[in-house]
Amino acid sequence: MPELPEVETMRRGILSIIGGKVTDVAKPPCARRPILLAPGIAAFRRRTVDRRVTAIDRVGKRVVIVLEGGDRIVLEPRMTGLVLVADPPTREHLRWEMSLADCGVEKVWFWDRRGLGSVRLFSEREFVAEFSESGKIGPDALVISWQELRDRLAKSRRAVKVALLDQKGVCGVGNLYAAELLHVAKVHPATPCEALSTAAWKRIHAAMVDVLQEAIKYEGSTLGDGTYRNALNKDGGYQNCHRVYGREGELCRTCGKVEVIRIVQAQRATFYCERCQKVTL
Incomplete structure (x- = not known):
């Protein structure tokens, strides 16, 4: 994880x-x-x-x-x-x-x-x-510019959530933070990369940096299994800030109107709010 x-x-x-x-x-x-x-x-x-x-x-x-x-x-x-x-x-x-x-x-x-x-x-x-x-590792998610992020992913037909998990495109983002940053960016996770506008790529990049930096401040996320611990064998704290990840069936913390939905993409669970993350660009 x-x-x-x-x-x-x-x-x-x-x-x-x-x-x-x-x-x-x-x-x-x-x-x-x-x-x-x-x-x-x-x-x-x-x-x-x-x-x-x-x-x-x-x-x-x-x-x-x-x-x-x-x-x-x-x-x-x-x-x-x-x-x-x-x-x-x-x-x-x-x-x-x-x-x-x-x-x-x-x-x-x-x-x-x-x-x-x-x-x-x-x-x-x-x-x-x-x-x-080797080309196996893309630019770091905290270093890449929005232009390079767009240029590396925008031609792909893959869903944007799936593309963000590919470490050759941008490295460091995994399943949890991809779901969180797309919620902050107000982008539906199933949107094909090639369909995203420049404005959407700017939002995705800004949300990626903000979410990752915020999670670092809280020393990461310790999920229900308790596996992740910091170097001193202590829990992280960002799990308490998750907006959608792991919150299927709960009211969205952003809009407070509809329940968080769980779908499966590339054999991984994705969480999103259909009200906050409409299929619009």
Whole structure:
């Protein structure tokens, strides 16, 4: 589930390790489905121990730990992964840990209940090839201009909600925030991209930035299953601000006139208000 606001919260939650020296990297015993860990732990340890952390970045829905010399540890939470500096929710789902000195933080953990996430180590050149030159990742949702957003998506015949989930077009937006931002923009989620006007693209872009920044301020959304937690193993707060997501059958919080509707698009649940989000451009 973690999308841009949750992953950005994870990134900010481990900023205190900058300047710290890696003293060990380990793969805790885990009887659950294994995550992707590359390279193997022995090679991982050789390339990271005694290196200092120089920066903490983010690429879309991934936290990036930059080490002196240019190597980068990329932590991808996928559905249920967490990046933590406090005690994890459980020990049985710990997948990776990094011990540090000289920064006030003893360990960074990667915890993943379902085992769909990954921890990968890249050289600087490998990182650029994978995340900049491959075309797999589009511009970040908080950086892209409205013109580029329009130019990258406007020719598509796909529904705008579905197109926003394609990380090649714009990265960081997932199912939850796509529904929320389209509600704020007053755009019906089934509208084909090619049918949207320039004014609609401007509204979508403005809503995307506003919703994501607001969600970051509240440290992301912890849904009913309680899986998402910040780096200190605490709930986010933005779930209390959701306008439509997960509110099927409730009165729309914007208009207060009609109930929120749930439909399925590309095998994902979409929530919207038919009064606020009419099929008009």
